[in-house]
Amino acid sequence: MTLTDSSKMEKNSSNMIHLTADSPSKPETVCIFGTGDFGRSLGQKMLQCGYSTVFGSRKSQTSSLIPKGIEVLSHAEAAKKSNIIIVAIQREHYNFLSELTEVLHGKVLVDVSNNLKINQYPESNAEYLAQLVPGAKVVKAFNTVSAWALQSGTLDASRQVKLSNMNDSKAKEMVMGIVRTLGLTPLDQGSLLAAKEIENYPLQLFPMWKFPIYLSLGLSAFLFFYCLIREVIYNYVYENKNVSFFIVISIPNRICPVVALILLALVYLPGVIAAIIQLHRGTKYSRFPDWLDKWMLCRKQLGLVALAYAFLHVLYTLVIPIRYYVRWKLNSYVISQVDQFIHSTGWHSDSYLALGILGFFLFILLGITSLPSVSNNVNWREFRFVQSKLGYLTLILCTAHTLGYGGKRFLSPSSYRWYLPEAYVLSLIVPCIKYQILHLCRGLYSITS
Numbered sequence: 001m002t003l004t005d006s007s008k009m010e011k012n013s014s015n016m017i018h019l020t021a022d023s024p025s026k027p028e029t030v031c032i033f034g035t036g037d038f039g040r041s042l043g044q045k046m047l048q049c050g051y052s053t054v055f056g057s058r059k060s061q062t063s064s065l066i067p068k069g070i071e072v073l074s075h076a077e078a079a080k081k082s083n084i085i086i087v088a089i090q091r092e093h094y095n096f097l098s099e100l101t102e103v104l105h106g107k108v109l110v111d112v113s114n115n116l117k118i119n120q121y122p123e124s125n126a127e128y129l130a131q132l133v134p135g136a137k138v139v140k141a142f143n144t145v146s147a148w149a150l151q152s153g154t155l156d157a158s159r160q161v162k163l164s165n166m167n168d169s170k171a172k173e174m175v176m177g178i179v180r181t182l183g184l185t186p187l188d189q190g191s192l193l194a195a196k197e198i199e200n201y202p203l204q205l206f207p208m209w210k211f212p213i214y215l216s217l218g219l220s221a222f223l224f225f226y227c228l229i230r231e232v233i234y235n236y237v238y239e240n241k242n243v244s245f246f247i248v249i250s251i252p253n254r255i256c257p258v259v260a261l262i263l264l265a266l267v268y269l270p271g272v273i274a275a276i277i278q279l280h281r282g283t284k285y286s287r288f289p290d291w292l293d294k295w296m297l298c299r300k301q302l303g304l305v306a307l308a309y310a311f312l313h314v315l316y317t318l319v320i321p322i323r324y325y326v327r328w329k330l331n332s333y334v335i336s337q338v339d340q341f342i343h344s345t346g347w348h349s350d351s352y353l354a355l356g357i358l359g360f361f362l363f364i365l366l367g368i369t370s371l372p373s374v375s376n377n378v379n380w381r382e383f384r385f386v387q388s389k390l391g392y393l394t395l396i397l398c399t400a401h402t403l404g405y406g407g408k409r410f411l412s413p414s415s416y417r418w419y420l421p422e423a424y425v426l427s428l429i430v431p432c433i434k435y436q437i438l439h440l441c442r443g444l445y446s447i448t449s
């Protein structure tokens with residue numbers, strides 16, 4: 001365990017002691033409106049964590065599903081028993097709450113609702129609730145936790161509870177106290193205006209991964225057909241050779257490194273474009289165009305997809321020695337000429353492999369340092385150093401590795417290995433331009449200041 005880990009734990013445990021010793025925010029009774037899936041799961045959890053809980057429901061009789069020890073009352077009666085009311089009802093059924101305005105006056109209303117679609121309503125559900133019951137203090141919370149996670153106790157992936165509230169910090173504190181006591185982590189998102197974003201959050205499906213994944217799939221498809229035409233179909237038509245089995249390993253092993261390099265170059269390209277824009281505008285205090293903003297925001301995902309492709313390339317390469325085609329080719333080569341060891345070829349093959357190994361190692365390092373648990377333990381300067389300086393080095397090493405591989409047959413006209421030079425060129429040019437621009441910027445700043 002590192003020093004920071006232990007000091008964090010100390011901090012956490014002192015927090016816990018503080019909470020249990022004099023938890024001022026822990027109310028006597030919590031009221032939950034709605035005895036549906038979520039209401040029941042939350043009620044059960046509250047009960048386990050020592051809260052006395054009452055349900056407000058349309059029906060007065062208790063069903064067997066209601067956790068034992070929780071009373072079911074009418075909405076108005078239940079609301080009178082508590083200062084905090086959690087509304088576990090769909091937004092469509094909120095209307096009846098306007099009749100309870102008097103009972104709910106001054107109380108904290110927690111809106112947990114989610115929608116079926118992103119931006120389904122013009123205003124957020126929490127804002128709608130605040131309009132319906134003007135006297136209540138509405139807090140948005142718990143919508144990011146699922147009923148299933150509450151019941152099964154597997155809250156690891158969804159431990160964070162995003163909160164927002166009008167501007168009543170006391171109400172927010174009360175809800176945050178409950179969140180903590182349930183063993184969850186409250187995450188204050190600010191005013192109720194943030195509620196819409198919090199409601200959209202559980203509906204999103206990997207928003208930052210869409211572009212990198214579509215792009216990599218598109219590139220892979222394009223390169224696949226490119227290689228298919230150049231290697232399989234060309235050989236079949238002009239040389240009457242059938243090498244269709246290339247589709248299984250040879251072609252994927254060409255696609256993977258090229259896509260990995262292009263994606264890695266695309267991680268660093270927006271930085272170059274941003275620098276050009278800043279130079280052109282003469283200031284760094286203006287907003288970037290939207291497309292550039294979005295591109296910058298998904299750099300980490302682009303890098304990780306690139307890493308996955310590099311991994312695949314490594315795996316495909318590892319099986320080369322056991323392939324029948326390669327063994328056959330090697331044997332026939334040995335038979336065709338009693339070979340003398342060519343020193344330069346030895347150097348060439350070893351050095352491009354070594355460059356690939358080093359590049360891949362740094363690539364993994366980049367991937368690891370981008371994980372939140374690791375990046376939280378380095379400061380901003382260290383993070384920049386790894387992601388930027390080592391990133392460029394990775395790009396250069398991997399490019400040199402690919403160039404070394406292609407360069408072997410560069411001069412032979414029948415070569416099919418030297419293909420898609422743009423990919424290599426792009427990945428080489430990017431670091432160079434950036435380097436030039438940085439120097440230019442430093443020069444300009446030193447002149448103007």
Ligand SMILES: NC(=O)C1=CN([C@@H]2O[C@H](COP(=O)(O)OP(=O)(O)OC[C@H]3O[C@@H](n4cnc5c(N)ncnc54)[C@H](OP(=O)(O)O)[C@@H]3O)[C@@H](O)[C@H]2O)C=CC1
Pocket residue numbers: 033034035036037038039056057058059087088089090091093096112113114115142143144145146147148
């Ligand atoms: N299920 C989940 O995992 C999660 C759910 N949520 C949110 O929690 C809320 C409840 O979800 P869930 O429990 O799954 O839904 P359910 O359909 O299981 O339960 C909804 C409850 O609302 C009450 N209700 C229904 N119609 C009316 C009405 N016309 N007037 C008054 N009360 C009504 C009922 O309670 P009664 O019969 O007691 O009156 C009913 O049990 C939703 O807003 C949902 O978005 C948020 C996060 C996760």
Ligand SMILES: [Cu+2]
Pocket residue numbers: 257313356401402
């Ligand atoms: Cu390689």
